[in-house]
Amino acid sequence: xxxxxxxxxxxxxxxxxxxxxxxxxxxxxxxxxxxxxxxxxxxxxxxxxxxxxxxxxxxxxxxxxxxxxxxxxxxxxxxxxxxxxxxxxxxxxxxxxxxxxxxxxxxxxxxxxxxxxxxxxxxxxxxxxxxxxxxxxxxxxxxxxxxxxxxxxxxxxxxxxxxxxxxxxxxxxxxxxxxxxxxxxxxxxxxxxxxxxxxxxxxxxxxxxxxxxxxxxxxxxxxxxxxxxxxxxxxxxxxxxxxxxxxxxxxxxxxxxxxxxxxxxxxxxxxxxxxxxxxxxxxxx
Numbered sequence: 001x002x003x004x005x006x007x008x009x010x011x012x013x014x015x016x017x018x019x020x021x022x023x024x025x026x027x028x029x030x031x032x033x034x035x036x037x038x039x040x041x042x043x044x045x046x047x048x049x050x051x052x053x054x055x056x057x058x059x060x061x062x063x064x065x066x067x068x069x070x071x072x073x074x075x076x077x078x079x080x081x082x083x084x085x086x087x088x089x090x091x092x093x094x095x096x097x098x099x100x101x102x103x104x105x106x107x108x109x110x111x112x113x114x115x116x117x118x119x120x121x122x123x124x125x126x127x128x129x130x131x132x133x134x135x136x137x138x139x140x141x142x143x144x145x146x147x148x149x150x151x152x153x154x155x156x157x158x159x160x161x162x163x164x165x166x167x168x169x170x171x172x173x174x175x176x177x178x179x180x181x182x183x184x185x186x187x188x189x190x191x192x193x194x195x196x197x198x199x200x201x202x203x204x205x206x207x208x209x210x211x212x213x214x215x216x217x218x219x220x221x222x223x224x225x226x227x228x229x230x231x232x233x234x235x236x237x238x239x240x241x242x243x244x245x246x247x248x249x250x251x252x253x254x255x256x257x258x259x260x261x262x263x264x265x266x267x268x269x270x271x272x273x274x275x276x277x278x279x280x281x282x283x284x285x
Contacts, residue, residue, distance in 0.1 A: 006243035079114035122172030217243025
């Protein structure tokens with residue numbers, strides 16, 4: 001059984017990479033071949049791996065409000081169609097859109113079913129999580145009791161392209177998340193990705209801020225630092241959740257790599273599903 005806290009809907013509309021440059025980048029960075037799937041194929045794939053998934057249908061570039069709304073409605077409709085496979089969605093609004101961003105997040109909260117929490121992509125928007133423009137969005141999340149997924153560390157977006165395609169990695173430094181966690185102690189925060197090359201800093205934040213938990217999508221655990229591997233066995237064993245980043249990384253490869261690390265079955269079950277099940281209990285909207 002798997003509770004996957006972060007993957008993608010690999011259809012033509014939901015696929016995380018769209019342009020020819022991005023699709024070529026998938027092969028280079030993630031060592032997987034891009035392929036669009038039908039909606040039924042996606043649902044069947046998750047079912048075959050006994051996975052219940054939270055999807056990220058994020059927008060990375062500034063987009064018209066109507067386009068963002070349409071994408072979110074697609075996410076809601078997809079979750080309603082496949083509720084056994086899709087737990088819900090992380091949905092992104094660009095804080096630079098001001099009132100439009102606040103209005104769309106409020107609308108998503110009112111729609112309810114299919115919405116898990118706010119996605120904060122950091123370097124994906126080149127807007128740090130502690131930017132003042134996020135303040136009204138975090139207040140809405142606090143009032144509704146929903147988490148914010150804040151991405152930290154290195155991202156494959158733009159990797160190897162000239163100038164990193166304009167992506168500024170500093171926007172995903174964990175220090176921005178730490179500032180948010182201190183400023184909004186009632187905000188539920190899911191730190192997203194292993195935070196390399198700042199994994200030690202991320203560990204310190206997790207141990208210091210009880211309103212922060214950790215999901216580690218997009219990386220094989222064999223690349224985790226020694227201190228992170230040790231903390232998963234120790235102080236963070238109840239705070240770490242599994243994320244795949246499917247279809248960029250497949251379940252067979254990733255689950256196999258976790259098992260090769262020598263974790264006990266008890267720790268693996270916590271990471272694979274128990275921690276997420278406990279954290280998101282009652283949050284299915």
